[in-house]
Structures are given as structure tokens and as C-alpha cells.
Amino acid sequence: MSKEVPYTDPKKLLEALRRGEERAFEQVYRSCYRQISSMARSNSGTESQAQDLFQETLLVFLGKLRDPAFELTSDVCTFLYAIAQRKWWKQLRKDSRVDLTLDEQGHPTELPDVGNLEEKKAFEEKHRLMSRVFAGISEECRRIIVEFYYQKKPLQEIAEKMGLDYQYIRVKKHRCMNDYKKRIRAHPDFKGL
Amino acid sequence: MADDYQQTERISRYLEGDMAPAERQAFEAELEQDEALQKEVGLQKEAILGVACFVEENYRHAIQAVAGRLKHEGFFxxxxxxxxxxxxxxxxxxxxxxxxxxxxxxxxxxxxxxxxxxxxxxxxxxxxxxxxxxxxxxxxxxxEGFFPGQESPPKGKVVSLSRRRLIAIVASLAILLAAGLYLFLPDSGTGTYAGLYEAYYRPETAVLPALLDQLEASGFAQDAEQSRQLADALQRYETGAYAEAASALSTYLEQYPQDREARLFLGLAGLETGQYREAIPELRAAGKAAEPQVAAAANWYLALALLQTGKAEEATALLRQLAAGDTRWSGQARELAGKLSAMD
Missing domain, CATH: 1.10.10 (Arc Repressor Mutant, subunit A)
Structure with a gap:
């Protein structure tokens, strides 16, 4: 099996991860998965749970990379392992809490807060709808908005990278946001949320 | 309300902290009074959260595509x-x-x-x-005469055997005798323990590839030099240059004495070069590693080294601990502990 290591420079690997490049994800899988899988499987986990844990860990890590102030002082695998370990112990604690709160008849003594769950579901549905709408705006707009709002890059840097004038991109960002909002308002499912 | 574009621009500047104090104050006063503006600000905030959701969904799809491909090639x-x-x-x-x-x-x-x-x-x-x-x-x-029509062979009768059959029996007996002496006879002294060591010792194949992969992908800021040094020593071990690996690992450990993985491979290099007694303290230290796979590997090889040096009691206790866990060594540890108990 070929073990591709497209990014030998750690900084470039992090940049590629920020861009969501599949080959960067693959490199991280090949380098870091075994350790995390072994940790989960040695602690009551199955292979399939280990795979889910790794995916969620990677998403948490990508979330951290959004913060421009974030600096990685250890290697990626060590960092992922630490996240995975915390997540896994949290999961185990959660599972054991469910077991411990069963009454004599085996019914849970603490019922989940349905109101909160429904609120959470509605919140997620709304953002999923917005995500679908956002996918429909122009590529240029998506790039500007993602880099500005999600990756928190300064407009000047985005303008330079895209080869655009600062004033142009400043106005363009507002136009893009305006277009995005208009599309949200016009979506047939929006009012139901 | 101002036209859409201007409104969006104002809200953006407000949300991004891009307004002068007087303008901000005026905007906030207007916001308090104007329900439509409140909704508009709310929508714009939600729209920004929608962007995060869009990016995360894209990440998730990309990760799932990679996981699917890796699954197909048997990576998991x-x-x-x-x-x-x-x-x-x-x-x-x-x-x-x-x-x-x-x-x-x-x-x-x-x-x-x-x-x-x-x-x-x-x-x-x-x-x-x-x-x-x-x-x-x-x-x-x-x-007991259980088998009907059986005849006891007459005493003193010479049973003739073909040469081929005779050779086969002699060969089988020799194999059984050798195996029995080497592996199973309880009273054959330290040779037995050495035999068990030989029977169970296999080069380490689980921790090393993962560790080398990890080091390959590392080199991050503070510990780049450390990773390079360790990778260099482990690569020597991987190619079978055990004495060189031991020397490189010893030098490395002078600088990074807390590195349990390096201790594990220094111990293993000792086992490969017949330095069993010297390997024991290194493996013992590696057995305290936080990473369960490293600790389990160290304890397994420590038990073998103890066995090889005649410390069967300590080896058995360690093997029982390993057998009670759930690691790749647990099955073998259980089996070997069983054999050692049978020898007592």
C-alpha cells in the first residue's frame, strides 16, 4: 500500500487542512489513525467507534485551525490524540452515567430535556438550510465570505491572494452577504423555521 | 428602512466593530426601536453561522470520502x-x-x-x-481389555518394521523429545525458559511502523530536532542495525531521558543483540508509558527478557497482568503464563 506523504512541511500540511484538501486528510489518517484507534479499542471501543471518534476529532481540530491565533506546539498526531482521548473519556463517562441513572425497573431516572433537544434540532436545521443556500451563491462570493467570516482572514490579505483591489473586495463582501441573505429570505423552507 | 445593500453594509460594520462610537450609538438606539432592524441583524448573525455550517459540512464530506477510500483498500x-x-x-x-x-x-x-x-x-x-x-x-x-478381539503382543516377540516406518518413528520421537526437552518439560532448568523465550520472541511490528509514520509527519516547531534524531535511530533499528540503533538511542536518551518509546526500542535492540540484562531496566521504564500500546509492548518484551534471565516468577506475574488486559499481547501472555504455571 503506498503511503503518500504529500506535505513534509508541517506548516503546509496545516494550510492544506485549512483548505479542506482530501490528500491532507488522508495524510493525517495514515499518520495518526492507528494510535487513536488503538486507544479507543483498548478502552472498550469497537473499530467502528474508533473510526467515528477519529472523524469527530479531526473536525474539532479543523475548528481549532480556524483561529488565526492558534499555534500548534506539538505534532499533529499528539494533538489529535489528546483531543480524541478527552472525547473518548467523555463518551465513556456519558455512557456510564446513562447506566447509573436507571431505576429498579430499568427506566432512566433522568429523562433528557426534550425542549432543549427540539431547540437544538431546529437550530441545526436552520443552519443546514443556510449552508445549502450558501452553496448556491457565486464561487467568488463563497470564497470571500468563507475566508473573511470563517477563516477570519483580513480583507487586505484576501484581496491580495485573489488579485483584487481592496476597495473592490470591501464592497464585494457586502454585496455577497446581501445576495446570500436575499436567497435565505426567498427560500421556501425559511419561514417554517 | 434603507435599501438592502446599504442595510447589509451597516449591519456588517456594526457586527464587525467597524463603526465610529457616535455612529454605533445611533445604530444601537435605532436597533432598540426598530423591530425590523432587529430581525435583520438576527438574520445576518444566523447567516454567518450558516457559513460555518457550510464549511464544516464540506470538511465532513471530504473526510468521509477519504475514510471510504481507505476502507476500500483495507486501511482499517x-x-x-x-x-x-x-x-x-x-x-x-x-x-x-x-x-x-x-x-x-x-x-x-x-x-x-x-x-x-x-x-x-x-x-x-x-x-x-x-x-x-x-x-x-x-x-x-x-x-482393561476394552477393545474386542485384541491380542497382547507376545512377550519377547520382535516386531518387524519397514525401514521407512522405522525412520519415521525415530524422526517423530526425536522431534517430540527435542520439543519436550526444549519447551514443555518442567524440570529442565533455565534451558526451558530460554526455549520459551525463543518460541515466543518475535520482532516488534506494531509500535515501530506507527511511530515512524508519526515521526515522518512531525517536525513541528519545538520538537523538530528531537523527532529527527529519534526517527534516525529507529530507522537503524528497522533495518536491523541493532547495535547502531542502541548507540543512537542511548545518545538520544541522554538528551531526552523521559522518552519512553525510545526506551522501548533501546530495550528491544538489547534483546536483538543478546544484552538481556541490560534490556530489562529500559523495558521496565518503557512499561510506564502513557500510551497503552507502548506500555503493553514494553511489558510483553520485559516478561520475555525476565524469562530469558531466569526470573520466571516476576515474568509470570507480569504476563498475568498483560493477560488480564485487552491488547495485542494479551492472548500470547495468557498462553505463556499458562505454560509457566504448568511448569511450577
Whole structure:
């Protein structure tokens, strides 16, 4: 099996991860998965749970990379392992809490807060709808908005990278946001949320 | 309300902290009064959260695509799957990826071959024990006259055997005798422990590749030099230059004495070069590693080193601890502890 290591420079690997490049994800899988899988499987986990844990860990890590102030002082695998370990112990604690709160008849003594769950579901549905709408705006707009709002890059840097004038991109960002909002308002499912 | 574009621009500037204090104050006063503006600000905030959701969904899809591809090539297969495969119990959906990986990954093929040899060894040993038990029962029944029409061989009669049969029996006896002396006879002294060591010692194949992969992908800021040094020493170990690896690891450990993984491989290099007593303190230190796989590997090889140096009692205690866990060494530890107990 070929073990591709497209990014030998750690900084470039992090940049590629920020861009969501599949080959960067693959490199991280090949380098870091075994350790995390072994940790989960040695602690009551199955292979399939280990795979889910790794995916969620990677998403948490990508979330951290959004913060421009974030600096990685250890290697990626060590960092992922630490996240995975915390997540896994949290999961185990959660599972054991469910077991411990069963009454004599085996019914849970603490019922989940349905109101909160429904609120959470509605919140997620709304953002999923917005995500679908956002996918429909122009590529240029998506790039500007993602880099500005999600990756928190300064407009000047985005303008330079895209080869655009600062004033142009400043106005363009507002136009893009305006277009995005208009599309949200016009979506047939929006009012139901 | 101002036109859409201007409104969006104002809200953006407000949300991004881009307004002068007086303008901000005016905007906030307007916001308090104007319900439509409040809704608009709310929508814009939600729209920004929608962007995060969009990016995360894209990440998730990309990660799932990678995981799907890796699954197809058998990347997620583990030692349990290998055992299932060899026993013919592998889940049908895993068969194709298993065979694909077997074909394309020499290290995995080697792992499967080792596991197969080990299973056959266990079967052979168990089979030998079974055969001896059956033979004993048969002999007892024969003595009781259980078998109808049996005739005791006349005393003093020379039973003639063909030369080929004779050679086969002599060869079988020699093998049984050698195996018995070497492995199973409890009163044959330290030779027995050494025999068990030889029978159970296999080069380490689990921690090393993962560690080298990890080091390959590392080199991050503070510990780049450390990673390079360790990778260099481990690569020597990987190529079989054990004495060189031991020397490089010793130098490395002078600088990074807390590195338990380096201690593990220094201990293993000691076992490979016959420095069993020197390997023991290194493996003992590695056994305290936080990473369960490293600790388990260190304890397994520590038990073997203790056995090789005649410290069977301590080895047995350690093997029992390993057997109680759930690591790749647990099965072998259980088996070896059983054999050692039988020798007491």
C-alpha cells in the first residue's frame, strides 16, 4: 500500500487542512489513525467507534485551525490524540452515567430535556438550510465570505491572494452577504423555521 | 428602512466593530426601536453561522470520502480481523478490502503470515497434547481389555518394521523429545525458559511502523530536532542495525531521558543483540508509558527478557497482568503464563 506523504512541511500540511484538501486528510489518517484507534479499542471501543471518534476529532481540530491565533506546539498526531482521548473519556463517562441513572425497573431516572433537544434540532436545521443556500451563491462570493467570516482572514490579505483591489473586495463582501441573505429570505423552507 | 445593500453594509460594520462610537450609538438606539432592524441583524448573525455550517459540512464530506477510500483498500483492518480471516470468520464486507490489502501491502502480508504461523503453532501444540491424551486413554482401555478381539503382543516377540516406518518413528520421537526437552518439560532448568523465550520472541511490528509514520509527519516547531534524531535511530533499528540503533538511542536518551518509546526500542535492540540484562531496566521504564500500546509492548518484551534471565516468577506475574488486559499481547501472555504455571 503506498503511503503518500504529500506535505513534509508541517506548516503546509496545516494550510492544506485549512483548505479542506482530501490528500491532507488522508495524510493525517495514515499518520495518526492507528494510535487513536488503538486507544479507543483498548478502552472498550469497537473499530467502528474508533473510526467515528477519529472523524469527530479531526473536525474539532479543523475548528481549532480556524483561529488565526492558534499555534500548534506539538505534532499533529499528539494533538489529535489528546483531543480524541478527552472525547473518548467523555463518551465513556456519558455512557456510564446513562447506566447509573436507571431505576429498579430499568427506566432512566433522568429523562433528557426534550425542549432543549427540539431547540437544538431546529437550530441545526436552520443552519443546514443556510449552508445549502450558501452553496448556491457565486464561487467568488463563497470564497470571500468563507475566508473573511470563517477563516477570519483580513480583507487586505484576501484581496491580495485573489488579485483584487481592496476597495473592490470591501464592497464585494457586502454585496455577497446581501445576495446570500436575499436567497435565505426567498427560500421556501425559511419561514417554517 | 434603507435599501438592502446599504442595510447589509451597516449591519456588517456594526457586527464587525467597524463603526465610529457616535455612529454605533445611533445604530444601537435605532436597533432598540426598530423591530425590523432587529430581525435583520438576527438574520445576518444566523447567516454567518450558516457559513460555518457550510464549511464544516464540506470538511465532513471530504473526510468521509477519504475514510471510504481507505476502507476500500483495507486501511482499517486490525489484528482481530486478521485472526477472523485466518479462521474463516471474516465479515463478508471486509473480505474484498482484506484481500486487496494483502495483495498491495507487504507489511500487512507479513503480519498475516506471522499470525498464521502463530495460530498453526498453537494448533500444533494443542494437537500434540490432544494426541497424547488420546494415546493415554487408548492405552488404558487396551489394558482393561476394552477393545474386542485384541491380542497382547507376545512377550519377547520382535516386531518387524519397514525401514521407512522405522525412520519415521525415530524422526517423530526425536522431534517430540527435542520439543519436550526444549519447551514443555518442567524440570529442565533455565534451558526451558530460554526455549520459551525463543518460541515466543518475535520482532516488534506494531509500535515501530506507527511511530515512524508519526515521526515522518512531525517536525513541528519545538520538537523538530528531537523527532529527527529519534526517527534516525529507529530507522537503524528497522533495518536491523541493532547495535547502531542502541548507540543512537542511548545518545538520544541522554538528551531526552523521559522518552519512553525510545526506551522501548533501546530495550528491544538489547534483546536483538543478546544484552538481556541490560534490556530489562529500559523495558521496565518503557512499561510506564502513557500510551497503552507502548506500555503493553514494553511489558510483553520485559516478561520475555525476565524469562530469558531466569526470573520466571516476576515474568509470570507480569504476563498475568498483560493477560488480564485487552491488547495485542494479551492472548500470547495468557498462553505463556499458562505454560509457566504448568511448569511450577
Amino acid at each position: 483492518l486490525n489484528e482481530e480481523n486478521i485472526r477472523d480471516y485466518l479462521r474463516g470468520n471474516l465479515e463478508e464486507s471486509l473480505r474484498a478490502p482484506f484481500e486487496e490489502r494483502l495483495k498491495n501491502d507487504p507489511a500487512f502480508a507479513e503480519e498475516v503470515r506471522l499470525e498464521k504461523d502463530m495460530l498453526e503453532g498453537i494448533n500444533l501444540y494443542a494437537g500434540g497434547e490432544e494426541a497424547q491424551k488420546i494415546q493415554r486413554v487408548r492405552q488404558r482401555l487396551q489394558e
